[in-house]
Amino acid sequence: MHRIALYKAMALGIAAAAGLTLAACGSSGGKSNPLSGGGGSKSVVIGSANFPESQLLATIYQQALQAKGIKVTTKLNIGAREVYYPLIRKGTITILPEYNGALLTTSVSPSSTAASTAQVDAALKAGLPSTLEILNPSTAQDADSVTVTAAFAKKYHLKSIPDLKPIAKNMVFGGPPEFRTRADGLIGLKKNYGLVFKNFKPTDTSSTITFTDLMNGSVQAADVFTTSPQIISDHFVVLADPKNNFAAQNVLPLVYKPGVNAKIIGILNAVSAALSQTALLQMDSALVVQHASYSQVASGFLSATGLG
Amino acid sequence: MSFFNFAWQWLIAVGHWSGPEGVPSRLLEHVEYTALAMVISAAVGLPAGVIIGHFGRGGFAVVSLANIWRSLPTLGLLILAFVLSSGASWAWLIPLVALAVPPILVNAYEGVLGVDPDLKDAATGMGMTPLQVLFKVEIPVALPLILLGLRTATIQVVSTATIAAYISLGGLGRYIIDGLATNNYGEVAGGAALVVLLALVVQFAFSGLTRLIVPAGLRNQARQS
Amino acid sequence: MSWASQNASMLAHLTGQNAYLALLPVLFGLVISLPLGIACVRFGWLYPPVLGLTSVLYALPALALFVALIAYTGLTDTTVIIPLSVYAVSVIFPSVVDGLRSVPEPVRQAAVAMGFGAWRRLVTVELPIATPVVIAGLRIASVSSISLVSVGSLIGIGGLGYLFTDGEARSFTTEIVWGVVLIVALALVTDSVLVLVRRLLTPWQREVASTHPVRRLSVLGGRPGGGDVPA
Numbered sequence: 001m002h003r004i005a006l007y008k009a010m011a012l013g014i015a016a017a018a019g020l021t022l023a024a025c026g027s028s029g030g031k032s033n034p035l036s037g038g039g040g041s042k043s044v045v046i047g048s049a050n051f052p053e054s055q056l057l058a059t060i061y062q063q064a065l066q067a068k069g070i071k072v073t074t075k076l077n078i079g080a081r082e083v084y085y086p087l088i089r090k091g092t093i094t095i096l097p098e099y100n101g102a103l104l105t106t107s108v109s110p111s112s113t114a115a116s117t118a119q120v121d122a123a124l125k126a127g128l129p130s131t132l133e134i135l136n137p138s139t140a141q142d143a144d145s146v147t148v149t150a151a152f153a154k155k156y157h158l159k160s161i162p163d164l165k166p167i168a169k170n171m172v173f174g175g176p177p178e179f180r181t182r183a184d185g186l187i188g189l190k191k192n193y194g195l196v197f198k199n200f201k202p203t204d205t206s207s208t209i210t211f212t213d214l215m216n217g218s219v220q221a222a223d224v225f226t227t228s229p230q231i232i233s234d235h236f237v238v239l240a241d242p243k244n245n246f247a248a249q250n251v252l253p254l255v256y257k258p259g260v261n262a263k264i265i266g267i268l269n270a271v272s273a274a275l276s277q278t279a280l281l282q283m284d285s286a287l288v289v290q291h292a293s294y295s296q297v298a299s300g301f302l303s304a305t306g307l308g
Numbered sequence: 309m310s311f312f313n314f315a316w317q318w319l320i321a322v323g324h325w326s327g328p329e330g331v332p333s334r335l336l337e338h339v340e341y342t343a344l345a346m347v348i349s350a351a352v353g354l355p356a357g358v359i360i361g362h363f364g365r366g367g368f369a370v371v372s373l374a375n376i377w378r379s380l381p382t383l384g385l386l387i388l389a390f391v392l393s394s395g396a397s398w399a400w401l402i403p404l405v406a407l408a409v410p411p412i413l414v415n416a417y418e419g420v421l422g423v424d425p426d427l428k429d430a431a432t433g434m435g436m437t438p439l440q441v442l443f444k445v446e447i448p449v450a451l452p453l454i455l456l457g458l459r460t461a462t463i464q465v466v467s468t469a470t471i472a473a474y475i476s477l478g479g480l481g482r483y484i485i486d487g488l489a490t491n492n493y494g495e496v497a498g499g500a501a502l503v504v505l506l507a508l509v510v511q512f513a514f515s516g517l518t519r520l521i522v523p524a525g526l527r528n529q530a531r532q533s
Numbered sequence: 534m535s536w537a538s539q540n541a542s543m544l545a546h547l548t549g550q551n552a553y554l555a556l557l558p559v560l561f562g563l564v565i566s567l568p569l570g571i572a573c574v575r576f577g578w579l580y581p582p583v584l585g586l587t588s589v590l591y592a593l594p595a596l597a598l599f600v601a602l603i604a605y606t607g608l609t610d611t612t613v614i615i616p617l618s619v620y621a622v623s624v625i626f627p628s629v630v631d632g633l634r635s636v637p638e639p640v641r642q643a644a645v646a647m648g649f650g651a652w653r654r655l656v657t658v659e660l661p662i663a664t665p666v667v668i669a670g671l672r673i674a675s676v677s678s679i680s681l682v683s684v685g686s687l688i689g690i691g692g693l694g695y696l697f698t699d700g701e702a703r704s705f706t707t708e709i710v711w712g713v714v715l716i717v718a719l720a721l722v723t724d725s726v727l728v729l730v731r732r733l734l735t736p737w738q739r740e741v742a743s744t745h746p747v748r749r750l751s752v753l754g755g756r757p758g759g760g761d762v763p764a
Contacts, residue, residue, distance in 0.1 A: 034310065034604040035493050050689070052702050077689050077698070078608075082491030177489035202486060203476055207702045208387075212395035213476075230704075291705045293540055311604035378676045379720030381683040384697045384713040391706050467594035471684060484600055488688065497604065500597035511592045 035083055043071045044259060047084050047093035050077045051205040052287050052294075053142060053227060053280075057097030057251060059298040064271050067308045070264060080178045080205075081106050089129060094259035095268070100124055100137055101247030102144065102184070103254065110183035115244035133257050135268050137250035138275040140227075144184065144246050145238045147224035149214055153237040160240035161193050164221065168195045174210055174219030177202040184246055185223070192245045197221075207288075229285040251275060267307075274305040311497050318498035329482070331502065338479035338506065341469045345401060346462055349408035353461070354454070356409075357416025361450070362442060370417050377410035382468045390475045400472045407468055408461040415457025419450025451522050459514035463507055470503050480506065536707055548715055551692035554685070555678040556723070558614050562621025562674055563667075569622070570629025571655065584627060591623035595684045603688065613685040620681070621674040628670025632663025665738060668731040675727065676720040683716060693719070 044065065048058035055076050062072045075093060078084040085107045087093045100120045104112055104127070114123040117137055124134050146161050153159070156167055164171070179185035180200055189195045201218065203209040206225040211234065213219045224231065226238060253268045283301060286292045302308025318324060325331050360366050385403035393399040423446045431445045432438075447454070473481030483499025486492075537544060573580040598616035606612045636659045644658045686694025696712030699705070732738075 034314070034607065035488070035491050035496075050698070050702075052699070077695075079689060080489050080491070082489070086491070177486040180486075181490050201476055202482070202489075204701065208391060208704045209395065209476060209701070211704070212390070216395045218395060218397065288703045288705075291536065291703060291707070293543070311601045314604065375676065375721070375724065376717065378673065379680050379717045381680045381694070381697070381713060381716045383683050383686065383694060384709055384716070387697055387701050387709055388706070388713065391701075391709070463592045463594075467596070470594050470596050471687070474687060481596070484596060485687070488600070493603070496600050500600045503594050503597040504601075507592050507594055507597075508589065511589060 035079075035086075043073050044094045044264065045092065046072060046074045046095045047078050047087065048074070048076045048097060049081060049084060049205075050079050051207065051225075053225070053284055054097055056283060056287060056294050056297060058095075059294045060271060060301060061095055061097065061253065061268060063295070063298050063302055063308050064267050065264060067302070068263070068267055070267075080176065082178060088132065088254060088256050091131065091256045091259060094256045095264075096254045098134070098252055098254040099142060099249035100134060100252055101249040103134075105184045105188075105247060106182055112247075113244075115247050117248040117250050120247050120250075131257055133255050135253045135255060135265060136272050137252040138272040140251045140275045140277045140280040141249050142225050142227040142251065142280065143249040144179075144223050145226050145241070146189070146221055147214070147231065147236050147238045148221045150235040150237055152220055153239075158237065158239060160242055161189070161195070161245070162242070163239070164195055165193065168197050171197050171220040172199045172201050172218065173197040173221050173223075174201045174203040174213050175223030176205045179223050188245045192243045227280055227284045229281070229288050233289070251280065270307055271302075274301075274307060279305075311500075314494045314497035315501040318494035319501065324498065334478060334480050334482060335502065335506070338466070338469055338481075341400070341404070341472075341477070341479055342462065342465045345404035345408055345465045345469070346458075348401070349405050349412055349461055349465075350458065352405070353409040353412030353457070354416050357413040357454075357457070358420050358442070358447065358450070360413075361417040361420030362446060364421060367421075370414055373410050374414045377407065380407065382407060382471050383474065386468070386472050386475050400469070400475060400477050404465050404468050404472070408465050411460040411464065412454075412457045415453045415460070416450065419453030419457075420446050422453070423449045452518065455514060455518045455522065459511070462510050462514070466503070466507050466510060537711055544711070544715065547691065547693050547695055548719055551679060551682050551694075551716070552719060552723075554610060554613055554682045554690070554692050555617065556675060558617035559621045559625075559671060559674050559678055561614075561618040562625045563671065565618070565622050566626040566629050566670075570626050570633065573626075573630050574633045580630060584630075587623040587626055590619050595620075595681050596687065599685060599688055599690075608689055610690060612688065613682060613690045617678050617681060621678060624674040624677070625667065625670040628667050629663065632666030633659055635666060636662045661735070664734050665731055668727055668734075672724050672727045675723045679720045679723060680716055683712070 046058045046062050046065075048054040058074060058076055062074055065072050075087075078087065078093075081102070084093065084096065085103075088096050100117065101114075104114060104120050104124050108127040109123060112120075112123050112127075114120045121134065121137060128134065146164070148158060156163070158164065173186070175185065180202070181187070186197070186200060201213065203213055203219065203222065206223065206228050210219075210222045210224065211228075211230050214222050214224075214236065215234065221239075224236065224238065230236065231238060252272055255265070255268070279301060283297050286297045286300075287294070299308060319331075327333065360370065382403060385406065386400060389399045389402045390396075393402075427445055427449065428441055431441045436444065469477065469479050470481035470484065473479060473485040480499050480503045483495050483502070487495030487497075487499060569583065573583055595616060598619070599612055602612040602615055606615070640658065640662070641654070644654045649658065682690075682692040683694030683697060685692060686698045693712050693716050696708050696715075700708035700712065
């Protein structure tokens with residue numbers, strides 16, 4: 001009889017464990033790329049990339065929409081564009097803060113040579129799938145760049161990217177891991193300027209590791225986002241890009257059309273209109289230098305511009 | 309089993325096995341980081357653990373060390389080490405050693421502490437000096453636990469070195485971090501599979517080593533307690 | 534620190550998230566380990582292979598397991614919960630076996646002599662005596678689980694690990710330090726709560742501090758559990 005009791009205990013235990021495990025298993029992958037899995041939802045979902053400015057913009061969009069009574073959920077810090085773009089294509093995400101040039105060359109049309117805001121937007125409108133749409137661009141831009149320290153620029157008389165040609169083969173270049181494979185990354189620098197570096201060091205998305213490495217010489221040049229406050233505070237030199245390897249990168253919302261309506265579009269366009277380069281720089285400084293919280297900085301911007 | 313598919317497809321691509329970013333190169337890097345961290349950690353942890361265990365004091369400190377060690381978050385320590393050393397190229401080594409020393413020390417301590425006092429008595433009775441008792445009786449008897457500590461530490465180091473790719477370190481973790489950044493799940497899966505295989509090799513190597521070095525009588529004693 | 538007090542609600546939210554992501558797996562681990570352990574005590578031949586399997590699983594690096602799960606569960610909480618549950622089983626299951634085996638034979642025989650069936654014996658005698666050892670395993674599982682959740686921030690899963698990635702992104706060392714402090718604090722608090730639970734569940738054990746080092750096997754290897762650690 002005790003044997004039966006034991007079997008009962010085992011059966012119960014196994015059933016409980018199995019049940020709990022099954023219940024815990026959320027929606028499964030089974031898609032062609034597991035990194036793009038995830039369920040969709042009915043309310044407006046705002047996503048962001050995995051760097052502070054993107055999270056800030058998403059928070060601004062969120063607060064602006066919520067102020068007008070729209071229901072919003074957020075999915076912040078998803079990852080690089082390579083990860084989150086498939087999500088908005090599917091409609092899992094409804095709204096993303098984007099940079100038109102980077103979006104174009106990374107995910108829509110890598111071979112595009114569009115350079116100015118107008119050219120980039122036109123190319124995007126032509127190339128985006130029918131379910132996606134870019135809204136009006138703001139005047140604020142945050143572009144990738146090739147940046148060096150002031151000392152390094154002075155030593156080698158560097159003002160623009162072509163100046164690197166003679167010394168590139170002795171240089172280590174730093175940037176986020178995706179810079180290695182993106183069309184306007186190492187590939188574009190080689191194609192447009194003939195630059196071949198000694199080595200590429202994966203650092204991060206224009207934050208602590210990148211700047212520390214530039215300062216201590218672990219890398220001699222790096223992909224720095226042009227609104228990084230450290231450029232001014234630590235006297236970095238952003239090299240000119242005469243051949244427009246990096247196209248215009250205006251901040252604008254990318255939306256999944258079936259998930260938005262005219263009211264939402266109107267609110268987002270108003271935000272973009274109010275977003276000046278100065279405002280963006282100030283907000284980034286608040287985040288990175290003063291370490292204010294995202295929601296504080298976002299609500300500060302919205303009340304200052306009368307939108308929140 | 310899509311993880312295994314992705315990993316397999318990535319691993320059988322010949323291009324992934326050559327060059328500075330190829331598997332042999334990254335694997336070697338990973339082994340080098342592990343070996344360096346382990347040599348330093350063992351050099352610190354073994355003597356400390358043996359000595360503390362021999363004198364039988366400091367038990368509370370040792371237990372507290374064990375508790376705190378287990379709670380330390382590796383990612384946080386790695387980033388802090390990078391920031392506090394201003395991005396030194398050896399920054400990664402500090403958390404690796406910090407996380408490897410406690411298991412080595414605590415297990416060596418417990419091993420030596422747990423030596424049957426009768427054995428030590430008999431040895432002293434046979435005329436051995438305290439140092440001889442230490443090296444000929446205590447350490448050999450403590451060997452199963454010492455090896456266990458070394459095994460735990462090595463696996464901890466392999467795991468931490470993987471995460472250290474986040475602060476630009478090379479090694480197998482690069483495949484995971486870079487793959488995540490570029491949405492290349494094949495690379496992620498390949499890297500994860502390699503890391504798992506390395507951990508398994510370490511696990512089995514230590515089992516084999518224990519079987520080789522530790523006399524059968526001691527092995528059984530450790531397992532059954 | 535003023536930053537912490539200004540962001541107290543965010544910190545509290547992250548701490549709660551971390552606790553959930555860490556302790557739910559420990560609960561799963563316990564639920565799985567109890568019947569598994571009982572079976573391995575009853576059928577002794579089961580123990581070595583199962584123990585071998587769990588020690589191998591415990592050796593697998595967390596980041597590798599998390600990303601491996603992405604193929605099946607995407608970038609969700611489950612991706613972190615399943616591997617942490619596996620680790621929890623690896624730690625708790627040997628404790629259950631050790632605990633049950635630590636029941637003194639005379640006590641078991643007395644229970645048999647009194648007419649207790651196997652089920653009743655298990656529930657009223659053996660498991661209570663095994664409790665301190667099982668709780669020792671729970672402590673280890675909980676502490677390491679709380680710390681390992683932070684690795685999940687590399688795949689965007691919540692918890693206090695967010696303070697690491699955000700602190701790195703904004704060059705905000707204070708935030709990173711707070712992440713470490715809160716994780717260690719959460720772990721120590723959880724550990725203390727479990728010690729309290731043990732004291733409540735085993736009132737007969739008061740002051741029987743096991744300062745007997747010989748039987749206290751190390752808890753830092755593939756043989757977790759062993760004796761009780763004096764609090």
